[in-house]
Amino acid sequence: MKRIPFLIMLLLAISFTNAQNTAIGFNEKLTYTASYNMSGVLNDIAQVTMETSPVKTSKAILLRLKCTAVTYSKWDDFFKIRDLYESYVNPKTLTPYLYSRDINEGGYYKYMKYTFSHKSGTVKSLMKKKNDYQENKTVNINSGTKDIVSTIYNLRLIDFNRMQVGARKSFTIIFDRKETKGQVTYLGKETINTAIGKKECYKLAVGSSDKVLQGSNSNLVWLTADANKILVYGKFKIPVGNGELKIKSATGLKS
């Protein structure tokens, strides 16, 4: 159960080279329902919200990408999740500068902050846990490595119209101070019913080098085949089961 919010995030994580942002606006809000399969029955576990907002500093206006995962009230007495992931990125290229992850899952607490230095290829990390435990560490990263939140949004910068069915793109994300490799495979277009209407979508399969996401085509995402390319549906398979992510609402879209 603890892995579900992270895995939802990893399922959506893709990174790319310096594509320009034409899909993500400054005040966008996407709301999802995360469900988990228990004995063949899907149960709605949590609400996942992805929001963007402008952040003004004296040097520049950045884009704040925020993802929260909150269990529904009926689950709070059994396993309460209050997760906050955020990344401060360049609004044009979605290159991250600062990332933080604050998770509170069933009493387990962890805070992680990354400060990126792309010039030197390093990330300064700060980890905090309960009982005031803190740990600082500098990690070397490869060019193009991003945090999980910015890679999720980078997915929407890919020009899928130029991709052939079966084409793959690889990605590297930094999570828990380690780089993880993965890839996304374009499986073609598919029209599906969603809470925001019937949508023609790009269907993608996501895989990772570690065994977090299982199977070759078992972890799937559907992005709308329009200028926004928002994620409307996702399926994931993990060592402890499988689940789904369904869109509930979408506001503030750029196009």
Added chain:
Amino acid sequence: MRQTLTIFAVIASVFTIIFSVLPISNLAIFPGIAALLLAGGAFYLSKKSGEVKKLIPFSFILTTLALLLTFYKAIFTTTEVEDTQALETKEIQFEEAAIEELESLDLEIDESELKELEDIEIDASEIEEIEIDASEIESINIDDAEIESLEINENDIIETEIESSDLENLEIN
């Protein structure tokens, strides 16, 4: 056989009750159906032998009540999030801390990218809170050449309403 079916029916009905009160109430359907079938079988065999134990109707009633609760929760209960104040407070704190930290970073942003951020929506309340230092206004330099090159459309002048009281107060140095 009758005894076995009765025991399993009671066990299944207990599981149905347990699942129906938990958040996973929709799983109660499986033991519920099993309990009904087992109790039904036990009841049939009991009728044949002429001896119906009270456990069998008890199991039926328990299962029925549990399934009614399950259906009620499925139809009338809405899934929603609550108790998010702490998370919202944390979001604001993190944003403030992040802005402080970003100020000290070398953001490596190309200035040409900043010019394209023209369609950002800025909340009016944020503008109202902006403090302007009067000394900054006094120190503004206006280039005479800019004034000379200023073009005024005649139509704008004609449409402008000038009150005579304004002219009386006008000072020309």
